[in-house]
């Protein structure tokens with residue numbers, strides 16, 4: 001059995017509530033951080049742990065914290081990005097729903113480390129029932145002296161506010177989130193300046209994902225040196241993976257970052273294999289924004305090495321033969337799935353969610369959607385495949401925020417690895433919608 005650091009107590013009845021959380025070791029890390037460590041020591045421990053941002057980018061958390069500007073008399077903010085909207089990703093929801101005090105405790109320790117006296121949880125609008133759970137946890141923590149003024153007599157003050165989004169995917173992009181939090185339309189800002197220098201209301205702000213903030217609790221509890229033993233290389237600790245698609249056991253799993261992709265898919269501890277005994281065709285390992293991998297490149301890298309559930313291994317070979325761990329949204333496809341149809345589904349999504357600020361994204365996502373629609377619905381030409389390739393190339397790297405890249409990469413990977421399927425659609429316009437695809441990608 002893999003060891004757990006975040007969900008180890010999630011099964012305990014009543015863990016959602018303060019008394020049970022506290023009697024099972026909750027707030028011990030906060031006590032240690034606030035009473036015996038001090039802010040600098042917490043930052044050092046997080047740096048030592050090698051914790052990388054769990055929202056998708058994998059940026060080193062301790063480094064991000066150390067970038068925060070500290071001008072005299074200017075407030076600093078911590079913003080928790082709970083706008084989990086990446087298709088295939090639902091691990092933060094699980095954490096907030098079942099063990100909300102872990103997030104509150106993580107926010108307390110992280111705010112203390114950063115010198116922030118206000119923290120915000122920006123939560124996606126569709127998670128309609130979760131703000132009440134968070135508000136209750138905040139009220140309980142405040143009641144027990146873990147929030148508010150002079151926390152546990154240490155002189156540190158913190159208020160946590162919950163803000164609901166209104167259903168826009170783009171508000172998960174950190175600067176769009178900050179715009180939205182300020183009451184404006186969620187349009188991404190040009191970076192730099194990064195939020196660590198100029199963030200919420202122009203003040204230094206750290207934006208961290210829910211899981212990242214929660215991970216600070218075990219790091220303080222066990223120490224950075226112990227934390228790194230849960231992974232390999234620069235992929236330290238544990239990672240929450242939301243697994244979905246054609247598998248026997250969809251759900252949220254906490255893995256040590258030292259297991260293989262094969263073990264994750266086929267072992268009974270995790271996905272339990274492909275549903276109905278079918279063959280594995282492909283997988284998007286890190287949420288819809290990352291490249292799809294065919295089965296032969298998913299289990300082994302192009303060099304023939306075992307593909308591991310780590311940042312480095314999943315990206316081995318770059319995007320030519322690799323992908324990304326991203327947000328851990330693990331979407332598994334069996335032999336019956338149509339790559340063209342899947343790519344069209346994602347293209348529709350990105351076109352709908354584009355904020356429209358930059359023309360390569362605004363126009364390109366719509367154009368890709370139309371061309372993919374034609375191919376999928378039997379109206380495509382062979383030249384459309386090259387046209388699609390061309391459009392995605394013109395989007396990538398030419399936009400304000402990563403949504404443009406996120407729209408381009410899935411299309412590029414689909415054509416790169418499954419070009420024969422696109423061609424098949426063009427050659428068989430009448431059958432395109434009625435067949436299954438057990439093609440030669442094994």
Ligand code: NAD
Pocket residue numbers: 053055056057058059064067083084085086089172173174194195196207286287289326327402
């Ligand atoms: P990024 O690489 O631009 O930034 C990562 C973080 O590091 C940001 O907080 C940024 O401010 C900070 N940073 C980077 N360089 C810095 C510097 N020089 N100084 C200070 N801070 C610096 O990526 P991103 O835009 O934050 O995230 C993109 C990723 O988000 C994608 O790869 C995708 O996997 C993921 N994503 C996740 C979801 C979800 O629901 N979890 C949704 C969409 C996308």
Ligand code: SF4
Pocket residue numbers: 170187188353354355356357358359361362399400401402403404
């Ligand atoms: Fe908006 Fe797309 Fe430009 Fe991002 S890339 S700022 S979503 S138009």
